[in-house]
Amino acid sequence: MIAAARRERPGFTWAAPAVLFFLALGILPVFAVVYLSFTKWNGLGDPQWIGLDNWKSITDDPDLVNGIVKTVTLTVVSWLLQTPLALLIGVWAAGPQRGRAALSTLFFLPLLLSTAAISLTFVSLLDPNFGLAADYGKYVGFADGNFLGSDHALYVVAFVVAWQFVPFHTLLYQSATRQIPRSLYEAAQIDGATGVRQFFAITLPQLRNTIIASSVLMLVGSLTYFEMILLMTNGGPGTATRVLPLHMYIKGFVGFDMGYASVLAVLLVAVGTALSVVVVRSTGYHRMASDREGA
Amino acid sequence: MSGKNRANVPAGVLATVWLIIVAVPIYFVVITGFRTQDAYIEQGPLDLPTRPTLGNFTSLFELGFTTYLVNSLIVAFGTVAVVLGVALPAAYAIVRNPSRQLKIAFNVFLLGLAVPAQAVIVPIYLIITRLQLYDSLLAVILPTAAFSLPIAIVVLTSTLRDIPGELYEAMTVDGAASGRIFTRLVLPLSRPGLVSVGIFVGLGAWNGFLFPLVLTQSDEQRVLTLGLWKFQSQYGTNVPGLMAAVVLSALPVLALYLFGRRHLLSGLAAGFGK
Numbered sequence: 001m002i003a004a005a006r007r008e009r010p011g012f013t014w015a016a017p018a019v020l021f022f023l024a025l026g027i028l029p030v031f032a033v034v035y036l037s038f039t040k041w042n043g044l045g046d047p048q049w050i051g052l053d054n055w056k057s058i059t060d061d062p063d064l065v066n067g068i069v070k071t072v073t074l075t076v077v078s079w080l081l082q083t084p085l086a087l088l089i090g091v092w093a094a095g096p097q098r099g100r101a102a103l104s105t106l107f108f109l110p111l112l113l114s115t116a117a118i119s120l121t122f123v124s125l126l127d128p129n130f131g132l133a134a135d136y137g138k139y140v141g142f143a144d145g146n147f148l149g150s151d152h153a154l155y156v157v158a159f160v161v162a163w164q165f166v167p168f169h170t171l172l173y174q175s176a177t178r179q180i181p182r183s184l185y186e187a188a189q190i191d192g193a194t195g196v197r198q199f200f201a202i203t204l205p206q207l208r209n210t211i212i213a214s215s216v217l218m219l220v221g222s223l224t225y226f227e228m229i230l231l232m233t234n235g236g237p238g239t240a241t242r243v244l245p246l247h248m249y250i251k252g253f254v255g256f257d258m259g260y261a262s263v264l265a266v267l268l269v270a271v272g273t274a275l276s277v278v279v280v281r282s283t284g285y286h287r288m289a290s291d292r293e294g295a
Numbered sequence: 296m297s298g299k300n301r302a303n304v305p306a307g308v309l310a311t312v313w314l315i316i317v318a319v320p321i322y323f324v325v326i327t328g329f330r331t332q333d334a335y336i337e338q339g340p341l342d343l344p345t346r347p348t349l350g351n352f353t354s355l356f357e358l359g360f361t362t363y364l365v366n367s368l369i370v371a372f373g374t375v376a377v378v379l380g381v382a383l384p385a386a387y388a389i390v391r392n393p394s395r396q397l398k399i400a401f402n403v404f405l406l407g408l409a410v411p412a413q414a415v416i417v418p419i420y421l422i423i424t425r426l427q428l429y430d431s432l433l434a435v436i437l438p439t440a441a442f443s444l445p446i447a448i449v450v451l452t453s454t455l456r457d458i459p460g461e462l463y464e465a466m467t468v469d470g471a472a473s474g475r476i477f478t479r480l481v482l483p484l485s486r487p488g489l490v491s492v493g494i495f496v497g498l499g500a501w502n503g504f505l506f507p508l509v510l511t512q513s514d515e516q517r518v519l520t521l522g523l524w525k526f527q528s529q530y531g532t533n534v535p536g537l538m539a540a541v542v543l544s545a546l547p548v549l550a551l552y553l554f555g556r557r558h559l560l561s562g563l564a565a566g567f568g569k
């Protein structure tokens with residue numbers, strides 16, 4: 001029996017291809033980007049070690065502080081826009097009302113479109129000459145219909161980001177809401193709690209883990225809102241939407257300064273980690289670790 | 296449950312408003328694709344086309360749309376094949392063998408969930424050019440697969456943990472080796488997890504933009520997402536042509552959605568909803 005039991009255990013070899021593959025293309029690059037930040041490299045030939053020069057030149061880069069500010073702004077605005085929307089719609093969609101299935105088919109369509117497709121659709125819709133924007137822009141404060149060319153372009157981007165991702169987060173809240181035990185609501189009903197009260201006393205606390213999971217995904221996601229901006233505004237007007245990832249792409253793959261782009265990449269990881277820590281701290285995720293164990 | 300219904304009213308209104316916000320651009324994309332350029336400029340953007348045309352769609356194929364389509368299919372299927380091929384055996388080992396090495400391996404994958412692809416695009420570019428893979432579909436498939444691995448491992452390990460231990464023990468008593476247990480037990484019972492992961496990873500690869508942008512160059516190696524971008528610059532203000540391309544690029548995913556809505560949605564939420 002003991003021999004048989006030992007025989008049925010799959011060894012490390014079973015995991016080796018996945019592990020080696022991931023080390024090579026997932027983990028090694030994290031260390032490599034730190035190394036590359038100390039080199040000069042134009043994308044061809046070999047990187048040359050130049051020490052701290054790239055890091056020193058961050059003080060000469062007027063677009064860097066702008067990039068960080070725009071990234072953080074976009075992240076915060078996106079979170080504020082998406083979380084209440086996704087939460088409320090998700091809780092609603094988890095309910096029993098008729099016609100929900102048919103509606104949600106339409107509702108989830110943005111998830112099927114690529115970011116590229118969505119970006120180009122909104123560029124066309126928001127075109128100040130021929131798009132919807134020309135006719136209706138004046139009703140929402142864009143008299144000339146030039147949404148993407150205005151100082152508020154970053155907020156327009158945040159709206160398009162929400163358009164793409166609210167359905168996804170709604171899906172998370174919908175499935176989490178369905179898992180809340182009915183007995184909690186029945187007990188509240190007996191105690192005479194109103195619907196609003198039930199929402200704040202039962203639904204919201206029960207969704208805490210989902211709120212955190214969804215928020216962390218939004219944070220990590222906000223560092224990747226790059227292709228949408230590249231396609232919609234290319235960072236403009238001026239540098240109004242030039243977020244850190246786009247700035248990095250332009251420095252590295254348009255300006256061929258890979259060393260400096262690597263500095264920006266390291267900063268990107270730092271900003272992302274800092275934002276995550278803020279979220280985890282402010283939501284008290286570490287205190288909630290215990291109530292996950294029982295689940 | 297009258298109390299609950301009252302609470303639903305504001306959320307219901309909000310849901311309806313958002314539904315309209317979602318519906319208008321989609322309606323715009325679909326109807327505009329069937330319009331002529333002249334009609335688009337003359338009419339309002341939301342008017343129904345008076346003389347619908349398929350010309351935008353047919354001219355796309357003359358502009359090399361087929362190459363982009365085939366490349367996207369190869370990238371999506373290739374990525375799914377690589378991910379499932381290495382992730383399922385790894386998940387099997389992680390679940391069935393409590394060794395230190397495998398615990399560390401699992402934690403490395405968990406850590407990988409937090410690494411944004413963009414932060415490491417420069418070293419990925421370096422590695423791909425050094426491997427002489429630059430400007431090939433494999434250059435897109437390999438990093439896309441690597442960055443899909445963490446979530447695939449997380450979902451598949453949780454699927455495999457649901458298989459009762461007695462089933463493994465019964466096979467062991469019969470003298471089955473790991474390989475036989477894998478093909479006879481793990482593979483059939485993990486099918487739902489495999490479908491979810493396959494759809495999630497395939498969709499991500501289909502819609503991927505950054506890796507193809509940075510790791511390919513020639514038109515022959517470019518995928519649909521980049522093709523759309525190219526059509527935009529080629530077409531200038533030919534919005535109907537562009538919208539036809541958007542419709543065509545979404546059709547394969549839409550077909551998948553209609554056939555397997557449940558799988559697709561659970562695939563999208565896989566690993567996150569808990």
